[in-house]
Amino acid sequence: MSGASETFDCRVAFAEALEELAEADPRVVAVVNDSVGSSKLGGFKKQFPDRLINVGIAEQNMVGVGAGLANGGRIPFVSGAACFLTARAMEQIKADLAYAGANVKLCGMSSGIAYGELGATHHSIEDVAWLRVMGDITILVPSDPWETREAVRAAAANEGPYFVRVSRLKVPNLPRPDGAEFRVGRAEELRAGEDMAILANGIMVHRALDAAEMLAREGVSARVVNMSSMSPIDEEAVLAAAETGAIVTAEEGSVRGGLGGAVAEIVATRSSCKLEILGFPGFLPTGSVEFLLGRHGLTAEGIADAARKVAG
Amino acid sequence: MSPSPDLAQPIGGDAGASCAERANWIRRRSIQMVYEAKLGHPGGDLSSADILATLYFGAMRYDPSNPALPSRDRFVMSKGHCTGAFYSALAAAGYFPLEELSTYMQPLSRLNGHPNRKYLPGIETNTGPLGHGFPVAVGMAIAGSFEPDPFHVYVLVGDGELQEGSNWEAAMTAGHRRLSNLTLIVDRNHLQQGAATEDTVSLEPLADKWRAFGWTVEECDGHDIDGLVRVLAPGPHESGRPLCVIAETVKGKGVSFMEGQASWHHGVPDKEQYEQALRELGE
Missing domain, CATH: 3.40.50.920 (Rossmann fold)
Known part of the structure; x- marks a missing residue:
């Protein structure tokens, strides 16, 4: 058990988990809206340059491209700042992912109020409420690095649209018994x-x-x-x-x-x-x-x- | 209401039928579906019928008995409101029984007003809200580009639909990535639901716009099957770029009183109009 004083940015755990998944499964790809750095995907890009698809600053397109990649047999992790990913692309999330049941994994970075002083345009305090009403998208809000890794693995392992909310506000690893298991749908x-x-x-x-x-x-x-x-x-x-x-x-x-x-x-x-x-x-x-x-x-x-x- | 006798045994089931015959059958069936459902978008059904017939019977490689075949060519109906023609083409192609077309928009039918991939085989993605299909097609084309023998991706957009900004995000991505296994077809019937595109928010010079985004452009008659067969051949395109086919069409094509009339975007024919339409489409 690490000391409670040591804290971590969960985006790092997200990126490490994604690199491990990509190593093990060639279907795993990352899709970004020029958010390589803010999604901590520099390592992924270096390791899998062809599988990091940067669509530019274009969130609606990014989510649609994710749906298309899923149709073509890939497992896309579509990653960007939570505020833009959800708000800008909401109809794509509704129609192309949730309603269509597309196997796309949305990863909302720096969610909540992580951008602090930058203000409400950059806060993402509405994302869970917006997505939750659709019912047809799995929403995970991990609490620490361990759970972030588990959430990313669960998203890859299970068919269907996911939203994983990844904070960049540093948190400690939580005390858990050995052999603790993460299960979607279980508190x-x-x-x-x-x-x-x-x-x-x-x-x-x-x-x-x-x-x-x-x-x-x-x-x-x-x-x-x-x-x-x-x-x-x-x-x-x-x-x-x-x-x-x-x-x-x-x-x-x-x-x-x-x-x-x-x-x-x-x-x-x-x-x-x-x-x-x-x-x-x-x-x-x-x-x-x-x-x-x-x-x-x-x-x-x-x-x-x-x-x-x-x-x- | 039971289908007219000649529509109950459609040409869609006849392997020897030409693309032109199939297009005409799609037109007749669409009009019948709209008439029976008292809902639909006949103007766009008729303008896109030749394009759909060419794609399904003169261009794409697919197996309706295995709709998830990984190597299949993909078609995305971005103008998802034209389900009369789209469903008719899918049924004629063998994805589901022709008889099911008569359930169009009935309660709990798989033939929803806009296509849903969970309901019917052959539908690649859900469309209806405009500007959705094209980005998804770009994602498919990127997925295809990972394959040693890339499948081809076709997407049909309405011309008015191009006013949606998401299309131009997708156009930039496709141009930048030189997706040579992607063909976008514009059903250029010059009318959106209420008026001419050029009187609403003009699209011209449309071909120049696509070229500026890194695409090659073919302009053709969207009702000339031979010309469509030529430009819609599966890639990869020799240009090494995505291809935009601007298909000049007539909204309501084939039914004299619907042709070129914006009011038939989602108009429903009465009995007399329906009978006249079928007579005109009789050949």
Whole structure:
């Protein structure tokens, strides 16, 4: 177990996993919108120059090209900044991938608010909500380098359209038992607890674990569940969390339609659980990543505060 | 409603039929489908019929009994609203039973208003929203270029459709990559749904635009089968570049009162018009 102080950029894990896959399977190709550097695909390009397809700064074309490559028997990983990949190419994602069931793997880099001060044009806090309503695209929001690798492998191994949300905000490797397995559609309980549950994904998971530690010192037993599989979502795990009576969700995304929204859809009709949704209310003002996370309670302290509110 | 007797035994099933005979059958069948469904896009069905007949019976290499054959040539119907003609061509080519054409747009039919690859064999990608098919075709052509013997990719776009910007992203990529196994055909009928293209947002000089994007261009009569057979032969193109075929067509071709009329973009004939259309397409 590495020390919690050591942190990693998950884009590196994404790129390493993709290079391993490409080495093992000649069908694997990468498609980019001039985003070789920002997708950390310099190594891939060096190793597989013919299999790195740069379509230029043209996201609609990029997603369509991905669908065509899949039709031609390739396994395309279409990678670009999450904000442009999803927003600019949304109709291609809908018609060419989700509706058509194309075997294309979208990899949204630097998702959430990783671009901080660059502002809301470059933030991607809407992506999960936009994609989730379609239902026909698997959405994974990995929490650390290990899970990012596993998500990329799962995307390659399973037929159909995928969206893998890859943060560049550094996170520690999370503590997991030996032999831990990643499974699409399954939530991962990282800490047991009976008084309330924190459901988080992406870069919020390690903060959720820290919050649970703080709560434990106050005598509150908080469960922490990693909801990296956003679609399909593990309804059983959500309903089990609801049995504690209080849930806090935490995501680096909009409070509308993402993890909090998905959990609300499940618990509102099937339990009387209290729910607090942590996320961003909409377009954000200028500020660093840490400033913006802190402002909206997306820190260990903020999560613990929300937990005290619902579990109190 | 049961099909007319002569349409129930279509020429589509006759291996000896010429491309021209098949094109005429596609026209008759499209008109019947639109009439029965009370929905559809007959103007574009008729303008594209000769191109479709040439592709399926005079150009492409495919096996309808094995629609996923990796080496097959691909066709993408980017103008996905013209399903009357597209489905007729697919059925005539043997991808599904000819009788199924009479379910066009009926509840739960596989023949949706716009094509869905999950519903029917022979459909390579879902289209309908304009400007989608061409980028997908570019991806297919890139996939083909990885093969020792590249399959050929054909994509049919409407002329009005070229107002969608995604097409020009795809045109740049294809030109840059010199995709010589790619042929784009423009169904140049000069009309979009409400008016002439040149009165809406002009496309001319269209051939020059393609050349500027690194393509070679062939301009031809989109109703002359012999000419179409010549320009639509599977590649690779000797030019080492993608080929744009600007096929000059007439919207509503073959039915006098539909020809050149924008109102027949998605007009539906009444009984009298339907009978007249079939009479005119009788030969």
